[in-house]
Amino acid sequence: MRKTNVSRRSFLGGSVALIGLGLAGCGSKDNSKTKSGSAAKASDKKVAIVCDAAGKNDNGFNQQAIEAAQAVCDENGWELNVIEPTNGLPAALETLGEEGYNLVFNMQYDFEALINGTGGASPLAEQYPDTTWVVFNDNPNVDKSGKLIHKNVISVLFNMNENSYLAGALAVLVNENADKIFAGGNYKFTAPDKTRAMGFIGGTESNGITVFSYGFVQGMQHEAEKLGVKYDYYTKYDAGFTDTAAGSTTAGTYYDNGANIVFVAAGSVGTGVTSKAKEVGKLAIEVDANKDEDQPGYILTSVLKSTNVPAQALCEALGNGSIAEVERVQYYNLESGAVDLTDFATIEKSITSDEGKAKWEEAKQEIATLKKQIIDGDIKVVNAQEGETFDPATCPNVNIK
Amino acid sequence: MQLLSSILYDTIYHSAPIILCVIGGVFAFKANVLNIALEGMMGIGAFFSVYVTFITGNLLLGFIAGVIVALLFGVMFSLFGVTFKGNVIVVGLALNLLATAIASFILVQMGKSNLTLSHFSVADLQIHIPYIESIPLLGSLLSGHPFLTYVAFIGVWLTWMLMYRTKFGTYVRVVGENEDAAKSLGLKTDLYKWCAVLIGALCCGLAGVNLSTERLGLYTNGMTAARGFIAIAAIYCGRGDPFISSIYAVLFGLARSLAINLAVFAGPAAGLFDVIPYIVMVVALFVASVSQRRHVKVRGFANG
Numbered sequence: 001m002r003k004t005n006v007s008r009r010s011f012l013g014g015s016v017a018l019i020g021l022g023l024a025g026c027g028s029k030d031n032s033k034t035k036s037g038s039a040a041k042a043s044d045k046k047v048a049i050v051c052d053a054a055g056k057n058d059n060g061f062n063q064q065a066i067e068a069a070q071a072v073c074d075e076n077g078w079e080l081n082v083i084e085p086t087n088g089l090p091a092a093l094e095t096l097g098e099e100g101y102n103l104v105f106n107m108q109y110d111f112e113a114l115i116n117g118t119g120g121a122s123p124l125a126e127q128y129p130d131t132t133w134v135v136f137n138d139n140p141n142v143d144k145s146g147k148l149i150h151k152n153v154i155s156v157l158f159n160m161n162e163n164s165y166l167a168g169a170l171a172v173l174v175n176e177n178a179d180k181i182f183a184g185g186n187y188k189f190t191a192p193d194k195t196r197a198m199g200f201i202g203g204t205e206s207n208g209i210t211v212f213s214y215g216f217v218q219g220m221q222h223e224a225e226k227l228g229v230k231y232d233y234y235t236k237y238d239a240g241f242t243d244t245a246a247g248s249t250t251a252g253t254y255y256d257n258g259a260n261i262v263f264v265a266a267g268s269v270g271t272g273v274t275s276k277a278k279e280v281g282k283l284a285i286e287v288d289a290n291k292d293e294d295q296p297g298y299i300l301t302s303v304l305k306s307t308n309v310p311a312q313a314l315c316e317a318l319g320n321g322s323i324a325e326v327e328r329v330q331y332y333n334l335e336s337g338a339v340d341l342t343d344f345a346t347i348e349k350s351i352t353s354d355e356g357k358a359k360w361e362e363a364k365q366e367i368a369t370l371k372k373q374i375i376d377g378d379i380k381v382v383n384a385q386e387g388e389t390f391d392p393a394t395c396p397n398v399n400i401k
Numbered sequence: 402m403q404l405l406s407s408i409l410y411d412t413i414y415h416s417a418p419i420i421l422c423v424i425g426g427v428f429a430f431k432a433n434v435l436n437i438a439l440e441g442m443m444g445i446g447a448f449f450s451v452y453v454t455f456i457t458g459n460l461l462l463g464f465i466a467g468v469i470v471a472l473l474f475g476v477m478f479s480l481f482g483v484t485f486k487g488n489v490i491v492v493g494l495a496l497n498l499l500a501t502a503i504a505s506f507i508l509v510q511m512g513k514s515n516l517t518l519s520h521f522s523v524a525d526l527q528i529h530i531p532y533i534e535s536i537p538l539l540g541s542l543l544s545g546h547p548f549l550t551y552v553a554f555i556g557v558w559l560t561w562m563l564m565y566r567t568k569f570g571t572y573v574r575v576v577g578e579n580e581d582a583a584k585s586l587g588l589k590t591d592l593y594k595w596c597a598v599l600i601g602a603l604c605c606g607l608a609g610v611n612l613s614t615e616r617l618g619l620y621t622n623g624m625t626a627a628r629g630f631i632a633i634a635a636i637y638c639g640r641g642d643p644f645i646s647s648i649y650a651v652l653f654g655l656a657r658s659l660a661i662n663l664a665v666f667a668g669p670a671a672g673l674f675d676v677i678p679y680i681v682m683v684v685a686l687f688v689a690s691v692s693q694r695r696h697v698k699v700r701g702f703a704n705g
Contacts, residue, residue: 057512166684184567234665242623249411256407257665268621271515275617279524294517401665 045318046101047073048081049311050092052108052200056082061136061288061307062107068308069105069246072315090118097128103318104133111140115149125150132248133321134314136307137208137385138211139329148328156310159333160287161215161383162374163303163340164263166367167285168219170341171198171261173363174283174300176227178260181360183353185297188281195258196224197232201250201273203266205237211384212265212287213237217398218381218390222370224397233400234259241267255280261300263287274299292346301341309338341367406541407657408662413542414616416606416654417550418443423639423646424553424560425604428597432640433577437493438478440629441500443457446471446609448504451516451620463614465705466532468606474500479595499631504622515621523547523618523626538552547615549607552553556604560643573597580614634682640688656681 047069051062066082073080081101085092089106090113096104106114114133117123125133125141132152135141139155142148174181175196178189190197198248200277202209217233224231234254239247247269251262255276263285264273270286277284277298286294286302310332317323330336344364351360373379382390422439429436450467454460474496482489508514526547534544564570576583576593583590612621612628631653639646656677667673 008608018651054514055509057509058514236664240623240626243626244617244619244621244624244628245415246657246661247413249618249658250664252411253407253662253665256403268515268623271517271619271621272624275517275523277617278618295519 013289015017027197042383044077044322045076045103046081046099047078047100047103047105047318048083048096049105051082051084052105055084058289060390061292061305064289065105065107065307065311068311069315072312072319076319088245089113091145093124093133095125097124097131101131103314104131105314106133106135107307109137111135111138115140115153123150125153128152132314132318134310136310141229141328149278151328153328154314154326155329156307157329157331157385158305158339159262159331159381159383160303160305160339160385161211161218161381162334164212164215165219165222165374165379165381166199166341166370167301167303167368168216168221169223170219170301170363170367171216171263171285172220172223172227172231173366175260176229177359177363178283180353181351181363183349183356185352186281189260190258192229195232196229197234197254197257197259199234199251199254199262200236200271201247201254201262201264201266202237203233203239203269207384207387209265210390211239212263214382216263216382217392217395217400219370221395221398222302222379223366224253229397231398233256233398235401239269241269244268244272244275246272248276251276251284252280255282261285263303263357265303290342292342295345297350300347301344304342306340306342309336333375334371349357402537403415404662406538408658409538409656410541410545412651412655413546413550414654415657416651417546418552418612419551419628419632419635419650420557420647421549421604421608421611423607423627423635423650424556424643425601426632426636427560427564427639427641427643427646428573428600429594430636431577432596432597433572433580433592433628434482434504434594435489435493436478436598436601437490437630437633438474438496439601439605439632440625441497442471442474442605443609443612443629444497444500444514444625445474445503446505446606447608447613447625448500448620450614451618452507452520454614455516455519460521460526460614464610467610467614468514468603471602471606472599475599478602479598483591483594483598501533501622504620508622513579516619518614518618521618523616525613547611547637549611549615553611557643557647564643569593569596631682634686638685640693642688645690652685 016188046330049062049066049069054062056062058067070080083092089108089110093104093106093114112118114124114135132154134154134156136156137158139157141150141153141155146379160336176192176204178187179191200213201211220231234257236250239250247264248265251264251273254262261283262273262277264270265287270291271294274284274295280294283298283300285300288305289302290304291302292299310330314323317326334340351357370379374381382388384390406686418595422443426436426439446467449470450463453466454463476491478496481487482492508516519641527545528548528551530544534540564574572588573596576590580590609625613624632650633650636646638649660677
């Protein structure tokens, strides 16, 4: 019985691997195919990436990790297997463990089978101790007392509070001079002496979402305090991740109520918000990937979470044999370059007047200063994802609605 | 005043696609074909209108493509559900799944996670009616909406005419009420069912075009967000009468609009407003079925 089970499993594994290879072959026209063809050498390593629902072409979270891992694998002649599971995450991970992959990136926000085991099975991390498993956006690998559970699981966390802070500061700086900075463009900003407001739309009320909002508010507070002005802050934390039209009208009410910039962290709903920004001639701020080109000129910037940095670092660690020693919980902050704002190349095309350019340079200068202060530790930003609580009283210049 | 007018505007915004689904769905309802594929037909219409506009850059082609593909779904539904006498629930469910599957497949092939039409602004598609536009409240109710939104509201009346003032409408209702009697009169019952389903598909296609291309200029998977099922609930609440069912659709639009607009003032409690539409639906269904029951005099005909 057990024997047939294994053979079925390896058959499945084989077919998954084949499909994966086939897809990889279609996707990239480089020499990865020949490289993976010669993957029989004993010294060769095998790396796999299991994509989340957004898929391998999401132009962000999955794709960046894949590209970075691909580069390292090509360089060393390793095999890279990119999987978009159709049969559930546990089955995919089990197959990869069974196939003896050295390093598996799990891009999905689902750790149950890996850490605790599902359906009475022992945890996959325990079943396959020779595989190093990497999980993102959370640290599920600790028990109640905070002790590490599995030695072969690495948790990667991004300090999105830091770049959200920069986005908040930038939003205020731009809002104060929006008419000057974007003079001549097709915009309809509400003048700051009439109403000062910003909006935030999040997909779900969780630490992974509030981390953006709280960072943003603190950045707003910093600049609003400097200027001695007060802002209203409209928030919605339960917009979901799919109903684009509802997200769009929600942003519409914020814009109608005088907000010039709406910050959105809600998956597909974000595209509805940026579409509304274009419709009403105002601005939006996106998250995760560089989405500035989605609605050129109407997305001020994107709060980036770049998975390529950790993916490259961990692949290299696998190469030089230090993968067993690197920190089990890895934080990627502004300094690492994995979290940042975009380079503003897209929005700058909409800044045409000389006065606007001067004001914009001023704002960018300020952001650069703040970035340095955060890296140096002079500014401390609350990180909700780490369970730190945010006290609205610390932001007297922002009226959180 | 500002708040009231944006509540009114958003009510129309969110009602229009549901009304389009409702006026399409009432024919199938009256013909006694339970069309649960409204959602899928709307979704595929939404996708193909954006997709074709994206490829060709031509809005009109996109509109037509959205409607034609939705009609193809209608043909599939009728073929399997009416001609081959398959289980309409299973066929409908399959079409709902197929719609998102086709869209995802094409998106993956294109290497995109969603489609955005960037060569025009949806603001250009809004029709501003002179004079009326400047009247407070009435202006936001009647002006500044895209073409298909007006079609939806005019369509309610057209549907009513078609259903109660034409031979075709009468025959559709006869087929639904007593198929055997209709057959004994020599009516081609399957033909009327086909027509009823296809009218539904056409309207759902329009609903999809309205939701994606006209209002947002983009497509993301799952953007129909169960509006097709809400339309089915509205049809049942209104027992297939185009006017009454559409009023339920507007009720849902109003609830959604309240949830969105009052959120600015409600702060953390905003989440509560999001349940309004669903509570309204449950209460409406309850009240509708209670009042329906009271008029039933004959045992065994409760669902007549």
